[in-house]
Amino acid sequence: MLNIENLSVNYKSNRNMVHALGPVAMKIETGDIIAVIGPSGCGKSTLLHVLSGIIKDYDGIVTLNGTTLNPKVHDIGFIPQNFGLLPWKNVEKNCLLSLKIKKRIIDSKLIERMEYIMDKLNIQDLKDRYPKELSGGQKQRVAIARAFIMNPDLLLMDEPFSALDALTREEAQELFIDVWNQYKPTTVFVTHSIEEAIYMGKKIVIMSHCPGAIIETIDNPLFNTEDLRQNEEYLKLSSYIRSISKRGWKV
Amino acid sequence: MKAKDKIKLFLQGFLMINVIWYLLAVIVDMRVLPTPLDVYMNLNNLYDSRLHIHILVSLYRVILGVGISLVLGMLLGLLMAYSESWNKLLNPLVYFTYPIPKTALLPVVMLLLGLGDSSKVTIIVLILVFQVIIAVRDAVLHISQETYNPIKSLGASKLQIFRYITLPSILPAMLTNLRLSIGTALSILFFAEGYGTQLGIGYYILDAWGRIDYLGMYAGIVAISLFGFVLFVLIDILEETTCGWKA
Ligand SMILES: Nc1ncnc2c1ncn2[C@@H]1O[C@H](COP(=O)(O)OP(=O)(O)OP(=O)(O)O)[C@@H](O)[C@H]1O
Ligand SMILES: [Mg+2]
Numbered sequence: 001m002l003n004i005e006n007l008s009v010n011y012k013s014n015r016n017m018v019h020a021l022g023p024v025a026m027k028i029e030t031g032d033i034i035a036v037i038g039p040s041g042c043g044k045s046t047l048l049h050v051l052s053g054i055i056k057d058y059d060g061i062v063t064l065n066g067t068t069l070n071p072k073v074h075d076i077g078f079i080p081q082n083f084g085l086l087p088w089k090n091v092e093k094n095c096l097l098s099l100k101i102k103k104r105i106i107d108s109k110l111i112e113r114m115e116y117i118m119d120k121l122n123i124q125d126l127k128d129r130y131p132k133e134l135s136g137g138q139k140q141r142v143a144i145a146r147a148f149i150m151n152p153d154l155l156l157m158d159e160p161f162s163a164l165d166a167l168t169r170e171e172a173q174e175l176f177i178d179v180w181n182q183y184k185p186t187t188v189f190v191t192h193s194i195e196e197a198i199y200m201g202k203k204i205v206i207m208s209h210c211p212g213a214i215i216e217t218i219d220n221p222l223f224n225t226e227d228l229r230q231n232e233e234y235l236k237l238s239s240y241i242r243s244i245s246k247r248g249w250k251v
Numbered sequence: 252m253k254a255k256d257k258i259k260l261f262l263q264g265f266l267m268i269n270v271i272w273y274l275l276a277v278i279v280d281m282r283v284l285p286t287p288l289d290v291y292m293n294l295n296n297l298y299d300s301r302l303h304i305h306i307l308v309s310l311y312r313v314i315l316g317v318g319i320s321l322v323l324g325m326l327l328g329l330l331m332a333y334s335e336s337w338n339k340l341l342n343p344l345v346y347f348t349y350p351i352p353k354t355a356l357l358p359v360v361m362l363l364l365g366l367g368d369s370s371k372v373t374i375i376v377l378i379l380v381f382q383v384i385i386a387v388r389d390a391v392l393h394i395s396q397e398t399y400n401p402i403k404s405l406g407a408s409k410l411q412i413f414r415y416i417t418l419p420s421i422l423p424a425m426l427t428n429l430r431l432s433i434g435t436a437l438s439i440l441f442f443a444e445g446y447g448t449q450l451g452i453g454y455y456i457l458d459a460w461g462r463i464d465y466l467g468m469y470a471g472i473v474a475i476s477l478f479g480f481v482l483f484v485l486i487d488i489l490e491e492t493t494c495g496w497k498a
Contacts, residue, residue, distance in 0.1 A: 049400070052400070052403075052404035053403060053404055053406065054400050054403045054404055070406070071403065071404050071405060071406035072406035073406070074406075076404050076405070076406075077404075078400065078401055078404035078405075080397065080400055080401060082397065084397075084400060084401035086415070086416070086419070087496055087497075088419040088420075088422075088494070088496045089496075090496075097402075097405075097415070098405050100415075101402060101405040101406070101407045101411055101415070102405060102406070130495075130496040131496075132496065132497075156404070
């Protein structure tokens with residue numbers, strides 16, 4: 001379980017303090033997938049940076065499975081908006097990077113897992129390519145593969161699909177949900193898209209303007225339903241979230 | 252670039268230089284500027300004049316000078332990039348000494364270190380090390396913080412961050428710098444080998460010049476050019492094996 005209590009983040013930039021996030025409290029059950037949605041600049045990336053151990057200087061408590069969150073202790077898969085692939089490593093080596101850093105022994109079982117995931121995400125044939133030689137959608141699938149291969153305790157994604165065009169995005173989302181359903185790692189992802197939040201989030205967390213606080217957490221009944229857009233519930237839920245955004249993301 | 256293209260480029264350049272040289276020699280028509288043919292015909296005498304030994308000695312001085320500059324410059328550059336306080340301490344020093352022509356220090360270095368290899372290598376290091384320091388520091392500072400994020404979220408140690416992010420990010424800049432450094436070191440040979448030695452390609456050319464042996468002098472010039480070219484090709488190969496992802 002991921003437990004967040006009283007989390008607040010301030011950025012110190014040349015003698016100025018920017019209160020970017022919080023206070024925020026959340027409890028996320030193991031195996032849940034949470035969509036975080038909110039206005040630009042409300043602190044969504046900041047939240048993910050705390051959860052991924054990139055920001056260490058925060059107020060409050062963040063624990064994962066009972067111990068204080070620490071990327072050295074926990075296995076955290078983080079997919080930034082630009083996918084975070086190392087340009088000097090080919091696809092295969094990029095996928096193995098997390099295992100190398102974690103000093104895991106790469107045995108036949110791990111290789112099998114890697115092959116399987118790469119196969120599912122359709123990147124088998126790209127193994128020897130460098131990120132420069134990939135399309136946006138391909139890069140994204142490599143980043144997803146890299147995160148799943150390490151079997152993370154916590155998976156974090158910052159607007160994972162927003163750099164893709166509409167068609168590629170739908171395909172990538174379907175592929176992602178397919179793989180996610182198989183391994184079900186605890187996941188928090190940030191999105192700008194109401195549709196994406198409803199399609200991929202078991203729970204939807206709606207945040208307010210900067211410094212972001214939680215306006216509402218919605219249990220999403222539509223998670224994992226096929227043919228979402230034909231569903232009547234879908235229209236209701238999306239227009240409800242849209243109304244919060246129209247009101248100016250206020251409580 | 253493929254090896255085939257490279258050979259083509261080399262041959263084209265070689266041919267063009269020789270044609271220009273030949274035309275100049277014919278137009279000027281003086282003993283100080285022999286035609287390339289005369290020079291190449293004379294090349295087989297070179298083994299007697301032990302040209303290869305001169306080249307090896309120069310190679311030793313260049314490698315030592317460039318090597319020390321690279322190691323020292325990388326250490327100081329990294330120190331300045333990583334530590335605000337070291338940067339504050341060293342930056343004025345680097346900034347102030349950078350534009351001073353270090354060749355002006357040659358007499359001082361000679362007086363302090365004698366006429367042997369140590370003064371020759373030291374002057375090479377003095378000239379090269381500052382540009383290495385600045386290149387390394389700036390290359391490290393240019394890496395965006397975002398680049399580090401994925402590896403930080405994996406709990407990487409400082410050493411791992413250096414190995415997996417910093418080093419590969421600055422490698423292309425380092426190789427460009429190595430190329431410049433070798434070019435500069437080769438030209439420094441001419442005054443560094445002009446004193447206190449009877450060995451080295453710089454000495455060889457200056458000596459032939461002094462003896463009015465123009466054919467020998469040109470042979471030396473051709474030799475040092477080829478020598479420089481071989482070093483450049485080696486860097487090309489190194490670049491292709493380590494920075495292939497950039498191409
Ligand atoms: N390094 C920083 N120094 C100072 N302030 C920062 C820094 N990074 C972010 N901020 C500020 O903190 C607030 C939250 O930023 P954050 O990047 O988390 O927003 P976001 O919700 O991810 O926005 P977007 O949806 O546009 O990506 C913003 O007001 C931003 O200006
Ligand atoms: Mg953001």
